[in-house]
Amino acid sequence: MRALAAAVVALIVNVIGAGLGPFTVGVSSDLLAPSLGPSAIRYALLVPNVIALLGAAIGFSRGARHLAPELERARE
Numbered sequence: 001m002r003a004l005a006a007a008v009v010a011l012i013v014n015v016i017g018a019g020l021g022p023f024t025v026g027v028s029s030d031l032l033a034p035s036l037g038p039s040a041i042r043y044a045l046l047v048p049n050v051i052a053l054l055g056a057a058i059g060f061s062r063g064a065r066h067l068a069p070e071l072e073r074a075r076e
Contacts, residue, residue: 021048
């Protein structure tokens with residue numbers, strides 16, 4: 001069961017990372033090119049990183065809501 005869960009996680013990470021990552025960078029570069037010119041790719045490469053940081057922040061904040069009750073329940 002653990003191996004299956006690890007395989008599913010690896011599949012999802014690869015589909016998102018290898019599939020959506022380059023697509024997001026390309027679209028961002030195309031959208032930024034008229035205003036930034038040749039340096040648009042530099043800023044387009046930051047877009048997936050910012051999206052990942054926002055996703056992590058949302059995940060941590062949602063998890064933090066459950067932390068205090070879980071710690072209290074573990075102490076009992």
